[in-house]
Amino acid sequence: xTGERPFALVLLEMSFLMLLGPLVTGIIQKIKAxxxxxxxxxxxxxxxxxxxxxxxxxxxxxxxxxxxxxIPVFVLAATVAAGALVPVFRGGPPAVPLGDALLLLGLLALxxxxxxxxxxxxxxxxxGMGASREMTVAPLVEPVLMMVxxxxxxxxxxxxxxxxxxxxxxxxxxxxxxxxxxGFAAMLVLLPAETGRIPVDNPDTHLELTMLHxxxxxEHSGPGLGCMLLASHTRQVVTLGFVAALxxxxxxxxxxxxxxxxxxxxxxxxxxLVLALYLALVESSYAKLRFFRIPxxxxxxxxxxxxxxALRIL
Amino acid sequence: xxxATVHALIDDIGALLLFSMILILAADQVYRAIYAVAAQSLxxxxxxxxxxxxxGNPDLWVIAGITLVVKAMVLPWVLHRVVQRMNVRREVxxxxxxxxxxxxxxxxxxMSFHLSASLGAVRQAITGNALPVGISLILLGVLVMAxxxxxxxxxxxxxxxxxxxxxxxxxxxxxxPLIIEIGVILDVILAALVMAIxxxxxxxxxxADIADLDRLRG
Numbered sequence: 001x002t003g004e005r006p007f008a009l010v011l012l013e014m015s016f017l018m019l020l021g022p023l024v025t026g027i028i029q030k031i032k033a034x035x036x037x038x039x040x041x042x043x044x045x046x047x048x049x050x051x052x053x054x055x056x057x058x059x060x061x062x063x064x065x066x067x068x069x070x071i072p073v074f075v076l077a078a079t080v081a082a083g084a085l086v087p088v089f090r091g092g093p094p095a096v097p098l099g100d101a102l103l104l105l106g107l108l109a110l111x112x113x114x115x116x117x118x119x120x121x122x123x124x125x126x127x128g129m130g131a132s133r134e135m136t137v138a139p140l141v142e143p144v145l146m147m148v149x150x151x152x153x154x155x156x157x158x159x160x161x162x163x164x165x166x167x168x169x170x171x172x173x174x175x176x177x178x179x180x181x182x183g184f185a186a187m188l189v190l191l192p193a194e195t196g197r198i199p200v201d202n203p204d205t206h207l208e209l210t211m212l213h214x215x216x217x218x219e220h221s222g223p224g225l226g227c228m229l230l231a232s233h234t235r236q237v238v239t240l241g242f243v244a245a246l247x248x249x250x251x252x253x254x255x256x257x258x259x260x261x262x263x264x265x266x267x268x269x270x271x272x273l274v275l276a277l278y279l280a281l282v283e284s285s286y287a288k289l290r291f292f293r294i295p296x297x298x299x300x301x302x303x304x305x306x307x308x309x310a311l312r313i314l
Numbered sequence: 315x316x317x318a319t320v321h322a323l324i325d326d327i328g329a330l331l332l333f334s335m336i337l338i339l340a341a342d343q344v345y346r347a348i349y350a351v352a353a354q355s356l357x358x359x360x361x362x363x364x365x366x367x368x369x370g371n372p373d374l375w376v377i378a379g380i381t382l383v384v385k386a387m388v389l390p391w392v393l394h395r396v397v398q399r400m401n402v403r404r405e406v407x408x409x410x411x412x413x414x415x416x417x418x419x420x421x422x423x424x425m426s427f428h429l430s431a432s433l434g435a436v437r438q439a440i441t442g443n444a445l446p447v448g449i450s451l452i453l454l455g456v457l458v459m460a461x462x463x464x465x466x467x468x469x470x471x472x473x474x475x476x477x478x479x480x481x482x483x484x485x486x487x488x489x490x491p492l493i494i495e496i497g498v499i500l501d502v503i504l505a506a507l508v509m510a511i512x513x514x515x516x517x518x519x520x521x522a523d524i525a526d527l528d529r530l531r532g
Contacts, residue, residue: 178329185333300340300418314427
């Protein structure tokens with residue numbers, strides 16, 4: 001298979017995403033703080049948190065099985081592997097067949113499943129509740145994400161994310177078809193759910209009955225917690241990169257040149273920043289939904305995605 | 315503008331219209347439904363402007379202007395005022411749960427696409443997806459009217475339905491005769507005013523809700 005992105009570039013992109021993840025979280029938190037007229041912590045705070053956690057020891061509940069210790073590593077591995085499928089510096093399929101958008105969603109779902117299993121394994125009440133809630137929301141989000149992928153994949157004739165991004169680079173907003181608008185609308189509705197943010201989840205609270213993701217992390221500590229946090233930072237940037245690849249233009253760069261490489265990186269960061277700004281604005285302007293209202297919120301995304309498919313196929 | 319650009323633009327506007335309709339259906343507060351229907355009317359005005367530029371038909375400019383002023387500004391303002399004056403709970407009170415309404419909406423959207431796909435050659439002659447989008451807007455507007463308890467939200471449904479009729483008429487026949495369009499708009503204004511007055515009067519004199527009128531059946 002001859003692709004446009006050599007394997008070394010894919011590896012570079014993967015590590016770039018992992019390093020960028022905490023920064024994106026930091027930027028979102030900073031924007032939120034400024035919107036609340038607070039000074040806020042620096043954008044590098046998530047890195048400091050991670051560094052601190054990795055230096056700490058681990059405390060573990062007596063009830064946990066042997067699996068519990070390895071859960072954070074698996075979760076991080078699945079998330080980072082999903083990052084390998086996101087085109088960062090340029091569009092086009094990778095030189096080695098790695099997988100497509102469906103595998104990316106599958107890996108994210110695997111990470112989510114493992115997180116829930118870890119939470120249930122520890123036997124804590126909060127963990128079990130967080131896991132049960134997460135597992136209630138996940139089946140509402142993931143099929144709709146698949147439908148959004150399909151609605152763009154039908155037009156491009158492939159589900160390979162790099163190829164989809166390359167297809168988009170030829171045709172940007174002016175060439176957006178009707179289905180793209182609806183698909184993007186569905187994506188904007190789903191984005192807070194997939195990144196675990198208000199109005200679906202609240203990333204800032206611990207020990208609250210409203211939380212989903214944070215509840216599952218309670219039993220982890222030290223380096224394990226660090227891995228879980230790094231995984232959720234990475235998951236966020238992977239999801240944003242996924243949306244950018246599907247709907248925003250890829251950088252039109254000549255292969256291999258250093259300048260094109262830099263332009264590609266700058267374009268990617270700009271796209272991620274736009275989406276991060278959107279997340280911060282949504283988080284600042286909406287309240288967390290009551291849990292039983294979440295299906296209604298996500299149904300908006302579902303109807304949008306289905307209409308996008310209908311527009312594309314019928 | 316050439317034909318293909320116009321088709322693409324009308325298609326895009328159709329998608330946005332569908333999105334605003336979904337927002338109306340999913341709105342759980344009366345204000346949000348009103349804002350969504352105002353945005354929808356704005357999109358209809360834009361669509362009329364696009365078609366006016368494409369066909370050079372001056373009637374369509376008039377339609378665009380009237381839609382913009384009356385349906386995107388005045389009527390939402392009237393509704394807004396009524397909500398303020400009524401001083402009632404601002405949540406939408408659905409007869410069937412909103413999530414069920416959305417499920418029904420999915421069926422309606424898919425059915426209207428399916429039905430107009432079966433038109434085949436006829437549909438090709440009509441601007442892109444305008445026909446199925448128009449049909450689903452009309453039916454979804456009726457759905458809103460049927461599935462909400464408050465008269466206000468039913469009015470929002472009426473406007474949405476009316477927007478659908480406008481969109482279909484404009485896109486399919488490149489504009490109806492001006493007199494008909496103005497007649498339709500006047501009808502809607504009158505209906506809105508009568509309903510607004512009725513809602514206010516009914517509330518202030520007998521303090522009843524639309525749902526209470528059920529018991530008046532003979």
